[in-house]
Amino acid sequence: MTMCAVERSGAVADYIPELTRVAPDGYGLSLCMHDGHVYSHGDSAASFTIQSIAKALTYAMVLTRLGPREVDRRIGVEPSGEAFNEISVDRARRPKNPMINAGAITAASLLLPQVRDLDDGAVDAAFDELVAFYSACAGRRLTLDEAVYRSEARTGARNRAIAYMLDSFGGMGAEPEAALDLYLRQCSLRVTTDDLAVIGCTLATGGVNPRTGRQVVSPEVAQRVLSVMTTCGMYDGAGDWVSSVGLPAKSGVGGGILAILPGQLGIGVYSPRLDAHGNSVRGIETCRHLSTDLGLHMF
Ligand code: DON
Secondary structure, three states: OOOOHHHHOOEOOOOOHHHHHOOOOOOEEEEEEOOOOEEEEEOOOOOEEOHHHHHHHHHHHHHHHHOHHHHHHHOOOOOOOOOOOOOOEOOOOOEOOOOOHHHHHHHHHHOOOOOOOOOOOHHHHHHHHHHHHHHHHHOOOOOEOHHHHHHHHHHOHHHHHHHHHHHHOOOOOOOHHHHHHHHHHHHOEEEOHHHHHHHHHHHHOOOEOOOOOOEOOOHHHHHHHHHHHHHHOOHHHHHHHHHHOOOOEEEOOOOEEEEEEOOOEEEEEEOOOEOOOOOEHHHHHHHHHHHHHHOOOOO
């Protein structure tokens, strides 16, 4: 099959060594409708690591546990206009939003016991709860990619620096190493585009998984998560994305994009070649086409 320029442009993430092992031209697309029907195309059953798409789900978890008022005290909701791995904080030294690494590491810290001397096993226990929540959103049990997790843990100087910097600002209750560990584990969960589409539809339909019928988050939490995905989910590419695609979305350096048409459907797309913002080139192009051809733009 011949490939067009968009399909060949971009490069797989290489700052996490294990991610360089993926097939660069893998491609999958899935749509989950509000009745739970999933339409799939390409490698829709091939799994890849969820990476930053996890940030939307962990944000939903902390909103559910602590309520928006407490979460807002710790993490802002403003677009940063900077790369995902910048230490973007506001005047109160809060991470600017939960979709960048700084906000997501803070969110992970809020899922841990807010003490300094954590028991052995505290991160394991928090991770078990996190996996249970993500799995409820996907409608099947998700598993960890140990190799990617270990690879990023070994090479994660930038995220470690962010965690310690935020800790020095007093923004994290839990120990920075524990928060970082939980964050890295959540990034290394494996998903398929079918999973992303179901997760997206769960958020699209007020928090009810369309395949299991289970209310996984409240409509208020789903609404907040979609709002912040709209303004911050594609990082410093968010303005271009919202203008041209017009859907709440979240990308990951594994090559996945989760996009959502509120009230209607969830879209999962996978293609690991990334642009300069860390977003999938072909994933964006696919969503642009879907938005135009099916009239999905929200505005
Ligand atoms: O923390 C990191 O750098 C990665 N585990 C996740 C970054 C990411 O997915 C950025 N998104 N496109």
